[in-house]
Amino acid sequence: MPFPRGKKPTVTAGSRLPKLNAKATENQEEGPQVKRSTSPPHGAPKKRTAFIDITNAHNVHISLPGRKKEPAKKQVKKTSSTAVPAKNQANLKKSSSVSSEGTTAEKEKTDAEEEKPSEKQEEAAPVEQLTAAAPPAVREVPAHLQRQPIPEEFDIDSDNTEDCFMCPEYAKEIFDYLKQREEKFVLCNYMPTQPSLNSEMRAILIDWLVEVQENFELYHETLYLAVKMADHYLSKTPVHREMLQLVGSTTMLIASKFEERSPPCVDDFLYICDDAYKREELISMEANILQALSFDINIPIPYRFLRRYAKCVNAGMDTLTLARYFCEMSLMEMDLVSERGSLLASACLLMALVTKDLGGWAPILQFHSGYQTSDLAPVVRRLHAMLSAPPDDKLRAVRNKYSHKVFFEVASLPLVDMDVLEKAIS
Structure with missing residues (x-):
């Protein structure tokens, strides 16, 4: 709300005023309001606004290749007749009385210059022609990055061109990449390295994980990824048989976070384990599994x-x-x-x-x-x-x-x- 003229506003503790109002207050303390002259004093620089004049947008010139830059037009400073001295007025009257002969001669000279191109324009003309004729440089794609053509009889993705979720443009490349990643996750029979486990215990664990997947109504991808992570963790870390169920439930939790839209919470996995483990144990096992797998859990299934x-x-x-x-x-x-x-x-x-x-x-x-x-x-x-x-x-x-x-x-x-x-x- 604006303050009344000639009065100093009262400021309460803790309140802040904009800088603009503070300046207005300082000006009001100087005394009665006097209308200031808009013309700057002699020798002072001309005032300008904080932002550039948007009306100068038509004066912006874009330099294009092959085009000769036109000299910028000099801005004529408008002066009022009252501010011009008497001597200058006499000179203006004298220049206005010039005969039309000089004007006609200048016009003919200008027309001749427009018809006859200058030497610089003649030199620039071949350059423009060469620039227009030269095709743009095209970079060659390396052979290993070129997309291999798919025979028409083997094309199974063209029917999904309007479905962006099916990724029809590079669906084959995605599965080729997944097939290459399989080489990083090749396993062997790791049971000899597990002193207290055997194949039957592992089979019982996976059978239980299938029931968990059904009860929680999880995706099948979640089940497969949980089994893969459990196998990779067991191939690197010896685990006691009493902790095997904790490993399986924890890998199912990690896989749910990776695959599901709304994964079950930690308490749900503790409940299906019949509260055999504490919350801290499950969280600690999650950190151990992720570190053992180097946080690379995008395993092809x-x-x-x-x-x-x-x-x-x-x-x-x-x-x-x-x-x-x-x-x-x-x-x-x-x-x-x-x-x-x-x-x-x-x-x-x-x-x-x-x-x-x-x-x-x-x-x-x-x-x-x-x-x-x-x-x-x-x-x-x-x-x-x-x-x-x-x-x-x-x-x-x-x-x-x-x-x-x-x-x-x-x-x-x-x-x-x-x-x-x-x-x-x-």
Whole structure:
């Protein structure tokens, strides 16, 4: 609110006034308001505003290559007739009485100069022509960075050009990169380095993690990533059998943070462990696992490759679910820990295709996966031996899960004969 003229405003303690009002107050203390002259005193610099005059925008010249810069027009200072001395007025009258002969001669000279280009313009003309004729420099892309063309019969991403979430422009490059990253996460049979663990304990842990994934309604990617992190941690750190469940629940917590939109909280994981561990123990185990893995938990999992390869042959949901059942059963097999996720997914899909009598390993699958039938044969034989073994009553979580109608009851389907598989992989 503006202050009344001639009065000093009262300022309370703690209040602050803008600088502009403070200056106005100082000016008001000087005495009665006197209108100041707008013309500057003699010899003083001309006043200007804090910002540049926006009306000078038309005076800005942009220098383009090949164009001659025009000299800036001199600004004529406007002067009032009252401020000009009498001597200057006489000179102005004298100059205004000049005959029109000089004006006509100057006009003819100007027209002749416009018609005849100057020497500098003649020299600049060839440069402009060369600049316009020269094409822009194009950098050559290195051979290893050039995108490899995809044959039309193997193109499975062009149908998703309008779906940005499917990344159709570089979907194949993404899975090729994931396949390269698999070489960093190759495992071996680490059980000999675990003094108090064995393969059966690991299988029981994974069977329990499947139940956790169902109860919390988590993504399948969360389950696969949790199993991968648990295997990598156990391959580097000896763990006592009493702490094995803590390792599994902690890896499920980390995977939930990585994959889920709304992951369960720490108390939920303590509850499913029947309060066998304290909150501090779980948080400490989380830090130990992340440090052991160097915080690199983006591990390629077979589930992602399985969905990609099933899309290559337009497999139905029942066929994909059958392949997922084979792949999830393989998580409990210690002998398959060393297999790469892309190879394991390819073998599971081949078994599902043969079971459904949908053909063998098509050329399009060979193109996108990079595996031939001979590469899949050893893994397919081990998967068939695992599935044909009598089921363990202690490990029923996966079979019960895929016996539900939601999963097309694929667990109750008869296993394909080995002779039929041998024909498909031969």
